[in-house]
Amino acid sequence: MTTATRGAVGTAHTRVEGRDKVTGAARYAAEIPFADLAHGWLVLSTVARGRVRAVDTDAVLGMPGVLTVLHHGNAPRVDSDFIGMLGVPPDPSAALFQHDRVAHLGWPVALVVAETSEQAREAAESLVVHYETEPHDVAFSAGRESEGYPLDGHLPAVAEKGDLADRLAASAVVVDAEYTTPEEYHNPMEPHAATARWEGGRLDVVDSNQGTSWVAGELANLFSLDPAAVRVRSEHVGGGFGSKGVRAHQVGAVMAATVLQRPVRVVMTRRQMFSLAGYRSPTAQRVRLGADADGRLRVLEHRSLNQTSTVHEFVEPSAAAGRSMYAADAHHTASRIVRLDVPTPTWMRAPGEAPGSFALESALDELAERCGVDPIELRVRNEPAVGPVSGLPFGSRNLIACFREGARRFGWAERDPRPGVRREGRWLLGTGTAAASFPAGVGPSTAAVTAEADGTFTVRINAADIGTGARTALTLVAADALEVPTDRVRVRIGDSDLGPAMIAGGSTGTRSWSWAVQAAAEELRRSLVPGADIPPEGITARSNTAEAIGALAQKERHAFGAQFAEVAVDPATGEVRVRRMLGIFAAGRIVNPLTARNQLVGGMVWGLSMALHEEAVRDRASGGVYGADLAGYHVAAHADVPHIEADWVDDPDPDDPVGIKGIGEIGIVGAAAAVANAVWHATGVRHRNLPIRPDRVLMAGGDA
C-alpha cells in the first residue's frame, strides 16, 4: 500500500466551503428556490395507539391556499417490504399513510399541502382527525427484561465464552451494578427538509441527509421506481448524527409532488422531530465484573435492554462494547429489546458504544476502587493480546499509548485516589478517566477523477459532508494522490447521480470515500503523460472499491481513546460543572488536523451533554415526550462547555490505503463515564443513572 506523498494529508486546512458557510451563501435543503413551489405540513397523531376513524378534510380543503390533504384514504401506495443499502428495512413511520393504524404518539396521519407554509400550517393545525383509541404502554424499565428478547443488529445480540457461575465463584472481587441511560435525541441544528419534483421523467429530490445513494435507493424501492429515475441531492447538511436517512418528510414530499405535479417542500418542525426523526433508546444495563485481588478480570458480564416500537425492531447494542475491550475467562454479553407503543429508535452517534461504555467504564472505575488499583493501571492489566471474544488479531490497538499520553498531559500522576477530599469554596473537585473504542469500518464506494484541460482536477464522489469536513478531507487526499496543490482540486459531492458511495455514518464515511478517491486519483496520475495536451472533455479515471474491501482480512478493527475529565460539584445545589476535558485518541491517520480536532471535541461535548443534560422523559399518560423541544430537551450550551482538548497518537491503519480509521463517533465514547467517575471522585457517590441532574446529586447526598 502506498501512502500519500505530498503532505496535504496531515496538514491543517480550513474548510473549502468555509467562506460559503460564514457568509450565509451555503444553501441547505430547504433553501433552494423552486418556481411554483407548494408547501406540505405533516399532521401527527394525538393518540399513542389505535386507529384513524376519519379525517375531516372538507373543512380544511376550503381554507385559503390549500391544495390537497393526503391521508391513508387517498395517498399513493408505497412498498416498504424491502431491505435497503444498509441491510435494514425502512422505519415504518416513513411509509406514510398506508393503513389506519397508529403505532405511537406523533404517528404521521396526514399531510396538508398549500400554496404557502403559513396556509399549510394553519390548515394542518385545524385538521380534525377522529381516532379509535386503545390503551398504550410506554413504560420502559429494567423490570421489563423478561418481556424482552435478544436481537441481532449490526452486531450479534449475544456472545458467550466461559462458565459465568464458576468464574464468579473464583473471583476475589465482584462488582455488580445497574445503570440506566434515558431517551436521547439527535437534534441536528437543521431540521429534516426535502423538496421533491418530477423533472424530465425523473424524480428529483433536494434533501438533507447522510447519503444520497442510500436515500435515492430507499425512495426507488418505496415508490417502485427504476433507480436510474431517482436523483437525490444534498449539498450542505446541517448535522445528522444518525437521524438523517429516509423519513416521513421525503416520502410526503414525493407523494404530494406526484399528486399535484408540482414541486413540494416538506420541513419537519423541531417538535415533530421528536416523533419522526428517530432517537437513542433508553437503556437499562447490568454489569458484573469478577476479578482477582489485583484487578485482573475473570468475569465480564454485560446485559442491556432497550425499547423499540411495535412496528419495527431496533437494538441499541450496548452490551457489545466490551467484546473488543477487555479479556476475561467468562465473557458474557447480551443486548435485548422490549416492544412498546413508542417511536422506533435508530442509530445515534456511537450506537451501542455510547451508553454501553458509560456502564462498562463506570463499572471498571468501581473495580479499580475496590481493588485499590489506579484506574489506568487496571486497564493496562486487562489489555488483551487478541480480540477477547473473537480471538482475531487487532488491526492496531494503541489504547495504552492513549492513556499514557493523556495521563501525562492531564497531570494524572498527582491525583489523590481518595474520593470527596478536595474542596475549593463551595465546590468539591474530582477527576475521572475512561476508555473509548469504536469499530473502524468501511463501505464500498465509486469515484471519478478528471484532469481538466485548464490544469485543474475534478473529483466526483457521492460523499455527504454533514459537518465532518469530508469535502475538505477528500480535497487533501486527492491532492496528495495527484501530487498537485490543493487549490487545483475541486471536489463535487452530495448528488446520487455521481454514482454509488457509502453514507456518512458509523465513522466510515471519510475512510470509504478516501479509499475510492485515492484509487481513482492514482490511476489518473499514472495514465497522464507529462506535457501531453488534455482534450476539452478532460481525462477521467474511475474507481470502485468493492473488491478491495471484500478482500480485507478479518481482524478486530477499532479506534481507541482515553478520556479524562475534571468536575466541580456543589453539594448544596447539586450542580455539576465540567472544568476541563482531555481526550487522546488512536484513530488512524488524521487527514485534516483542524477539522478532526473540532469533530473529536464535538463528540466529547456530546459525552458531557449526555452525562449532565440530555434526557427526554416520556409521559405515561399521553405516551409522548414532555417538552419536546430545545427548551425541554437540554443539550450542552456555550456556558456548559469548558476548554476541551482532543489530540491523538500516531496510529495509521495498516490495511487502509490512506491509513484512516474514522473519527466521527469515538469522541463521545467513554466521555460520559469519565465525567461520572470524576463526580464520584469529587463526592464519593456513584451515579449510575444519566443524566447526573442536580436533584440526583442532592438526593444521593455525599461527603459534604
Next chain:
Amino acid sequence: MPPSTSSDLTLSVNGEKYTLTVDHRTTLLDALRERLDLTGTKKGCDQGQCGACTVLVDGRRSVACLQLAVAAEGREITTIEGVAEGERLHPVQQAFLDLDGYQCGYCTPGQICSAIAVIEEHAAGWPSAATADVRPEAGPPPLTPEEIRERMSGNLCRCGAYVSIVQAVARAAEEAVA
C-alpha cells in the same frame, strides 16, 4: 368584507429597501428566507430556543423567528449576508473561517451575528451573569472565555463546536480593540 389578512410593507435589510405584501402570520425569519431569498438566516426551532435565526435589528441581536414581519417595518435589519464589507469578511467571519468555529455550519450565521453584537455590547459596558463586578463605574470586564460563553449561550451548536467558536469570538474581539 372579510378582514384583510395581509399587508403591504417595506423592509429595510442590509441597507436595501424591499417592498412586499406579507401574510400577517409571516415571521421576519420566513419573510427573509422565503420572500427575500436571504436564506443565510437559519431556522433551527422556529420558537426562540436555539438562536440559529439571530439577526441584528437596529444593531441589537434578536431572534427573527419570534417577530412578525409586519412588526419589523421601519427597523434596520442586518443579516449574515450584510455583515461583510464587499469581498472583505467581517473579522468575526474571518475568525470563524480561520479557527474552524463550526462544523455543519447551520448554527453559524446566528453565532456570527450574535458574536458581532456580543463584542459591541461588551465594549459598551453591558455586564453579563458571568461579570464579577457589575457596578457601572467598574467598566467593561475583561472579555474572558467565561464572559464569551455566558453571552453566547443563546446560540446552540449541536455539532459541539463551542471551543473553537469561543476562540474565534475572542480573536475577533481582540482585533476590534487593537
